[in-house]
Amino acid sequence: MQKKQIKIFDTTLRDGQQCPGAGMSFENNIEYAKLAANANIDIIEVGFPSASKLDFLIVNTVAKEISNKDTSPIIAALCQLRENQIETTVRALEPLIIHQKARLHTYLPVDPQLLSALGDYGRNFEQMTLDVYNYIKIACDSGVEVEFSPEGYSRMGENFSFVTDVIRAAIEAGATIINCPDTIGGACKLQGDDYFVEKMKLHANIMEREFPDRNITWSTHCHNDFGLALENSMNAVFMGPATQVEGCFNGIGERAGNVSLEQSIMYLKKFGSQGKNQIEYETNVKIDSLQTISDFVSLNMLARQPHWPITGDNAAKHSSGGHTNAIIKNPLSYQPFDPEEIGKKISFLFGPFSGGNHAKEIIEEHGYICNEEEKAKIAQYIKDVHSERRKGITDSELINSYLDFRKPIKINNFYYAKSENENSIEISGEFFGENKKYRFTVGKDGSAFTALYNAISGFIPDFRVGKYSSQSLSEGVNSISSSKTIIEDSNNNMFIGSGEDLDIELSALKSLIDAANKMYIQKNYIQRN
Template sequence: MNNKQIMIFDTTLRDGQQCPGAGMSFENNIEYARLAANAQVDILEAGFPSASKLDFMIVNTIAKEVTNTNSSPIIAALCQLKKEQFEITIRSLEPAISNKKARLHTYLPVDPQLMDALGNYGKNFSKITKDVFELIKMAHHEGVEIEFSPEGYSRMGENFDFVTDVIRAAVEAGAKIINCPDTIGGACKLQGEEYFVEKMKIHSRIIEKEFPNKNIIWSTHCHNDFGLALENSMNAVFEGPATQIEGCFNGIGERAGNVSLEQCILYLKTFGKNLKYKETFYTNFKTETLQYISDFVSLNMLQRQTHWPITGENAAKHSSGGHTNAIIKNPLSYQPFDPREIGNEITFQFGPFSGGNHAKDIIEKYGYICNDDEKANIAQYIKNEYADRRKGITDRELIQTYIKFRNPIKMEFINYTKKAFESNLELSGEFFGNKKIFEFKTMESGSAFTSLYNAIVQYIPDLKIEKYTSQSLSKGINSMSHSKTIIKDANKKIFTGIGEDLDIEISALKSLIDATNQCYIQNNYIQK
């Protein structure tokens, strides 16, 4: 089988920033260019330098900074078919020209509807073709590589012969790359002979026959208005002559966006070797950088959908109990690719459809014990605690609830009364596995705190009170009391419990209970 490299043309900085709300600062443009260069994109379309002084500076700076190695991408800049824009664009690319890394990308509408709407071209096809030839020839002589795009190629209709003439003129003048865009994202394979990939095949044969000594690169630039950008781009590669794909990371771009480059790259990696075509299609892109670049675009340009393919937050996150059980045993059981390939990891979010294995996996990851015979009960307890949280809970919330489940003392309420020579303490809830109301009575010489401590040491021998303090948090009779109890166990481990209540005695009891619960869990439910 023959190996065929598919070049990645990244237009995130140009077409991506034409998406409303996706513009970035000068510094972020430069930072993105560095990321793309490190990831080994083949061509980086840095912008539209004639649009403004800032756009010129962005393209010029990128051309200076990322074209000084053999592995550097070619820096492309877009311009209309106008002499003054050609001149500005060439100047912006000057730092890359000496390194033979500069590409001028120009375009011309060929879609009849688009030509009528723009109103700048009319039907003077011979003049248009002449302008294409002369301007491209001029730029070619300046040392820049030329890419020519017949804009609206997929809707050329009756203009096929005209499109043939302008492509012919561009190639004769020195254009090396012919890009055939589905500008309005309306192409579909069901169009049959009118499908743009079929037209590309015809044009590539014509050019190959007329210019046998020119090695023309055919490219495709697909928009996603019908959600077909990936399919159309891949058809142009597998069924057509395209060896270059143009798109944006996270599929950003005008209207519904461009084809998603991360989808194209992983598609080619996964399906590129195909016996039907007797060729292996591949890219040189570093797939392990995909997640980082996608995250950068989501943070600095346009927020990515949570369920976005390949790199979305949920693309490698699972919640379903059945899925989780299988993935714990085999990470690829519910994943079409290993997320580590793109710099990501499989994660789980506990939710209403999660099961015991999911809870057990998280609990054990945090260093706690969860036995097989109790995992279902623990999972159900956690779900009951968050019955209204249909979107799931965080790992931290799960662990906090697990600890609550493990606490040996679970108090529903504490009632404390004091008379002249006697104090009464009632604790309702669970006390070391027993569920009932506990009553403690103390005479004048004792205290509720001491009574509770004496009851606790029946279950945790050698537990010592190291220190106890209590103070008011504010002035007045309604001030909240803040108590702190420090205890030491038989292994000389220290635990500090906190309690707050309007009643100073009850706040002290709560702090003792908190310290005791910590001690018990530490000594009984932490993995050794």
């Protein structure tokens, strides 16, 4: 099977930043360009140098910092067909010209609706064709390679002959890349012969006949207004002559955005050899860099949807009990590709549809014990605690609920009393496996705290109270009392418990129970090596 490389043209810094709210600082532009270069992106379109001094500086800085290595990407910059803009763009790219890594990208409208905005000039096809030749020749003579885009190509309508003329003029002047964009994002395969890919094939055949000695790269640049950018871009490759795909990471860009580069790259990796033409399409991009770049764009440009394909937060996150059980045994059971390929890990979110295996995995991952026979009960307990959290809970919340489940002492009511001969405490609730009322007593020299301590010692024999203290949290007779109790075991491990109550005695009792619960869980439910 013949292999064919599809070049990836990244316009995140140019078309992506034309999207409202997606602009980045100078420093972030430079950082992004380096990330893309390290990922082996073939062409990075950095900006529009004639738009502002800052845009010029960004393009020029990237041109200087990403330069002469054989593996360095081509750096592209966009400009209109105007001599002053061409000169400005060439100056911005100048550091790369000697290394043959500089590309000037220019365009001319061919869509009748776009041409109407140009007034009389938009009706003078002859002059426009002549301008394409003259201005592109100026650019080519300066030493940059030139990419030409007939803007609005997919809506050319009756202008096929005119588009043929301007493409011919661009190639005659020296352009080596012809980009055929679906600028307004309205192309669909159902258009039949009017589909832009069919027009691309016709133009590619015409130019191959007329310029047999020219090696022309055909490119596609699709917008996503109908959600068809990926399909249209891939059709231009598999059904048409395109060997370059233009887009943005996370699909950002004007209006509904451009084709997503991470989706395009993974599409080619997954289906690149499954076309009917016996060609295996591939890219040079480092797949394991995709998540990093996508995360950078999401953080610094526009937030990415959680369910975004390939790199979204939920793209490798699972909650369903059935899915979780299968994935734990085989990561690819509910994944179309291994997320680790792109630098991502499979994760799980515990929610109302999760099961015992999911809970068990999280609990054990955090170092606690969850036996097979109790996993379902524990999972149900956690779901009951968070019954209103239909969107799921964090691992931290799950572990806190697990620890609550494991507590041997859960008291609903306290009552303590003093008499001439003894002090006592009555409690109702769970106490080391039984749920009932208890009464613990101690002599007149003891306290309710001592009585409870003695009762707990029967189940945790090696613990002792280090010290405890109580303080008022505010002024006045109705202030809440906050108590802290420190207990130690025979190995001098310390556990700190806390409790609050309007009654200072009860706050102390609660802090003792809290400390005892922590010690008991540590001794009985921590995994041992």
